[in-house]
Amino acid sequence: MTFDFDTVFERHGTGSTKWSRYPADVLPMWVADMDFPAPSVIIDALHKRLEHTMLGYSVAQDNLRAAIVADLWNKYAWRVEPQQIVFLPGVEPGFNMALHALVEPQQNVVVQVPNYPPLRNAPGHWGLNKVELPFDPVDGEFHTPLAALREALQGGGALLLSNPHNPLGKVFDRQELKAVADICLEQNAWIISDEIHAELCFDARVHIPTASLSAEIAERTITLMSASKAYNIAGLKTSFAIIQNAKVRERVNSARAGMVDSVNALGLEATRAAYSEAGPWLEQLKAYLQANRDYLVEAVNTRLPGVTMTVPQGTYLAWLDCSALGLDDPQGFFLKEAKVGLSAGLDFGDDAGQFVRLNFGCPRALLEEGIARMERSLKARG
Numbered sequence: 001m002t003f004d005f006d007t008v009f010e011r012h013g014t015g016s017t018k019w020s021r022y023p024a025d026v027l028p029m030w031v032a033d034m035d036f037p038a039p040s041v042i043i044d045a046l047h048k049r050l051e052h053t054m055l056g057y058s059v060a061q062d063n064l065r066a067a068i069v070a071d072l073w074n075k076y077a078w079r080v081e082p083q084q085i086v087f088l089p090g091v092e093p094g095f096n097m098a099l100h101a102l103v104e105p106q107q108n109v110v111v112q113v114p115n116y117p118p119l120r121n122a123p124g125h126w127g128l129n130k131v132e133l134p135f136d137p138v139d140g141e142f143h144t145p146l147a148a149l150r151e152a153l154q155g156g157g158a159l160l161l162s163n164p165h166n167p168l169g170k171v172f173d174r175q176e177l178k179a180v181a182d183i184c185l186e187q188n189a190w191i192i193s194d195e196i197h198a199e200l201c202f203d204a205r206v207h208i209p210t211a212s213l214s215a216e217i218a219e220r221t222i223t224l225m226s227a228s229k230a231y232n233i234a235g236l237k238t239s240f241a242i243i244q245n246a247k248v249r250e251r252v253n254s255a256r257a258g259m260v261d262s263v264n265a266l267g268l269e270a271t272r273a274a275y276s277e278a279g280p281w282l283e284q285l286k287a288y289l290q291a292n293r294d295y296l297v298e299a300v301n302t303r304l305p306g307v308t309m310t311v312p313q314g315t316y317l318a319w320l321d322c323s324a325l326g327l328d329d330p331q332g333f334f335l336k337e338a339k340v341g342l343s344a345g346l347d348f349g350d351d352a353g354q355f356v357r358l359n360f361g362c363p364r365a366l367l368e369e370g371i372a373r374m375e376r377s378l379k380a381r382g
Contacts, residue, residue: 003281005036005288008363021341028341029370032166032317034232034361038270039281042231045273046266058265060087067276068240075199078212086241086253087268091196092118093260094224094241095160098192100126101255102222102248107157110149110189114319114348114355116166119194129157132349135168140310142170144180153187161210164197167319167348167357169312171205174213181210181217191221196239199230199282201314202290211244218244222252227274229315230282232361238267289316292360292367299371304378316361323354325378331356338377340370 011019018033037043065082072078088094099122103109109123113132123130131152135142142165153159159180163172172180184191191210198207211221226239243249293311296318300309306325309318320342322330331344334356345355360367 001280003039003284005285006363006365008365009035009037011035022335026335026339026341027366027370027373029359029362029366030341030343030357032229032315032359032361033234034316034359035363035366036232036285036361038232039274039278041277041281042233042270042273045269045277049266049269055265057262058268059262060085060268061272063276064268064272067272071275072209072242076207076209076212078209080242080244084242084244084249086243086249087263088224088239088241088256089237089261089263089267091194091224091226091239092122093256094222094239095119095192095194096122096125097255097260098190098222098241098252099123099128099158099160101251102190103128103158104156105129107155108152109157110152110159112144112160112162112165113350114167114345114352115160115162116194117347119160119162120348122160134349134351135170137310142168142310144176146179146183149180150183150187153184153189156188156190158190158192159184161191161193163193163195163210164201164207164314166194166197166315167317167343167355168310169315169317169319171201171207171313174208177208177210178213181213181221185216185220189220191217192224193221194224196224196226196229197315198225200286200289200316202286202293203313205313207314209242211242219248220245222248227271230285231270231274231278233267233270233274236264236267236270238263238271240271289361292316292362292364293318295364296358296360296367296371299375303371303375306378307374316359318358318360320356320358321354322356327354330354334374334377337380338373340373 018028018031108129108131110131136145193210211218211223223242228234308321327333334340343357345352
């Protein structure tokens with residue numbers, strides 16, 4: 001079966017966060033929300049669930065846990081037990097719960113920058129010491145400075161890991177991921193790993209869950225995942241933590257009290273359908289996104305003078321370097337002059353003011369329109 005990713009759907013007036021932020025003449029390419037319909041098997045599963053008109057408080061059923069366990073084994077050869085899965089209304093509550101439960105006030109929380117704004121902001125919610133650790137850019141790739149990581153984690157604390165990385169699109173290889181995790185073990189630090197883009201890797205790469213590296217690493221790792229990004233069901237607010245250490249699982253889960261509620265019934269059913277029925281759709285989506293990525297790379301290189309980018313290894317997010325343009329505010333420039341809404345680099349790091357993040361998870365026609373608008377705005381500058 002062939003799936004359609006080319007049709008453009010009208011999203012104004014639907015309550016879409018992405019399409020509501022800016023006036024109607026602005027093309028939004030900012031938040032990590034794809035402009036594709038969710039897989040039909042998920043929509044069908046939701047229709048079937050709504051035939052039963054009771055929508056009370058819900059818990060994950062055995063078939064959902066089994067679907068996740070099977071999916072993790074099939075994709076990553078990672079063996080997880082059903083009881084090790086903790087359901088949450090989002091990855092963001094998950095890493096905040098983990099910080100609140102596990103990190104002491106005098107310890108550091110390391111965040112590699114640039115990084116997803118809620119990850120950057122999370123330590124501050126709990127009065128914890130945040131250490132922002134820049135990547136080392138080498139030959140078009142971004143590497144973790146291991147010595148600096150070791151120093152930052154003296155005395156324990158936690159690493160907030162984003163893999164695949166948002167906004168860089170970096171997919172950690174086994175060697176680097178193991179080196180990072182070993183330092184965390186050596187320093188008795190926790191690894192809180194946001195792996196929400198795990199399924200969206202390009203060029204035959206396969207995501208490696210941090211906790212799958214060894215039993216010892218799994219004991220100190222909280223893994224956060226969701227079907228929301230890969231299957232485009234973020235609005236259903238459903239994710240899960242995998243915590244294989246039973247005592248740690250109890251500590252983290254107890255931190256939800258009074259703040260993090262249960263997951264809604266439709267989100268649970270959509271997640272089950274995603275992992276058990278939507279595999280063929282996902283494979284075609286990945287091919288489409290990789291083609292979009294390649295199209296964007298070529299366009300940046302040939303049509304957007306003064307803009308450069310590193311080729312994303314995963315996600316549907318591109319990190320554009322606008323340093324050569326000499327603009328005070330690249331995001332503001334493209335918003336005003338091109339009518340393209342991008343994410344501002346400063347949200348991702350204090351030294352990222354010359355960057356913008358672009359979401360290429362959309363029909364090719366929308367991607368081409370965004371590039372054309374940006375191209376015209378740069379030509380008009382002279």
